[in-house]
Amino acid sequence: MAEDKDKAEALAKAKAEGKAKAEAKAKAKAEPKAKAEPKSAEKATPPRLKKIYREQVAPALFKELGYESFMQVPRLVKVIVSMGVGEAKENKKILDAAVADLEIITGQHAVKTKAKKAIANFKIRQGQEIGCRVTLRGAYMWEFLDRLMNVALPRVKDFRGVNANAFDGHGNYSLGLNEQIIFPEIDFDKIEKVMGLNIAIVTTAKTDREAKALLGMLGMPFRK
Numbered sequence: 001m002a003e004d005k006d007k008a009e010a011l012a013k014a015k016a017e018g019k020a021k022a023e024a025k026a027k028a029k030a031e032p033k034a035k036a037e038p039k040s041a042e043k044a045t046p047p048r049l050k051k052i053y054r055e056q057v058a059p060a061l062f063k064e065l066g067y068e069s070f071m072q073v074p075r076l077v078k079v080i081v082s083m084g085v086g087e088a089k090e091n092k093k094i095l096d097a098a099v100a101d102l103e104i105i106t107g108q109h110a111v112k113t114k115a116k117k118a119i120a121n122f123k124i125r126q127g128q129e130i131g132c133r134v135t136l137r138g139a140y141m142w143e144f145l146d147r148l149m150n151v152a153l154p155r156v157k158d159f160r161g162v163n164a165n166a167f168d169g170h171g172n173y174s175l176g177l178n179e180q181i182i183f184p185e186i187d188f189d190k191i192e193k194v195m196g197l198n199i200a201i202v203t204t205a206k207t208d209r210e211a212k213a214l215l216g217m218l219g220m221p222f223r224k
Contacts, residue, residue: 047142049218057217065210074171074205074214079141081106082113082133083180083197092129097192099132105183105197106134106144147183148199149219155182161223164212171205173215174198 046054058073067073083098095112102110113131136144153159156177166174178196181188205211216222 047139047146049146050139050142053142053218057214060217061210061213065213074203074210076141076145076214077137077202077204079136079144080133080200080202081136081144081197082131082200083195084131085195086130094192095129095132098195101180101186101191101195102132102134102197104185105180106136106140108134108136108140110134145201145218149221151184152177152182153221155184159221161221164222164224167208167211169208171203171207171211173201173203173211173220175201 053075058070058075061067061073062070065073081102083102085095085098087094099110099112110132111134112129113133115130153162156179162175168174176196176198179194180186180197181191181194201215203211203214205214212222
């Protein structure tokens with residue numbers, strides 16, 4: 001009799017535990033899942049300049065240029081930042097310094113560029129490393145342009161604006177800078193030497209007029 005009683009109690013206990021587990025599982029399934037936290041604030045929040053483009057510049061361009069579809073509104077594609085180092089043929093240390101500076105300025109890995117053909121007058125051989133380059137897209141592109149227009153360019157001595165005619169006829173803009181030290185990320189006391197850099201801004205604009213309107217509204221300080 002005692003054995004039967006123990007078996008009955010064990011069976012009742014097992015049933016109770018099973019019921020409790022089933023209820024807990026059903027409750028968990030019914031409750032809404034908490035949203036996963038974003039991996040980083042950088043990914044969750046768009047760059048400041050990109051937000052300005054979406055909310056202010058794109059609508060203004062659509063209206064000003066009389067487009068029929070928002071798909072026609074010009075946008076930025078990429079920014080290519082490069083440094084030519086003529087002294088690299090004699091001093092490799094200079095080229096390595098240029099690569100380091102460019103990576104500090106852009107926040108991206110720089111690749112060394114080579115001469116496509118020999119230039120006898122400058123004693124340059126085909127395939128010789130003569131500079132470095134970084135191609136920026138996405139958030140890095142937007143953040144770089146924001147720093148360029150609002151932080152670096154105003155630090156140029158006697159700055160009066162950038163050339164308003166440096167377009168290539170296909171909606172792309174080129175800008176040359178004489179000194180990398182206008183970027184505050186560069187420590188003057190740690191550089192190998194003062195070097196210039198070139199910036200090419202590629203857009204989807206079909207004409208230079210459209211590209212100029214795009215860059216102007218984003219804040220490019222064109223010379224008047």
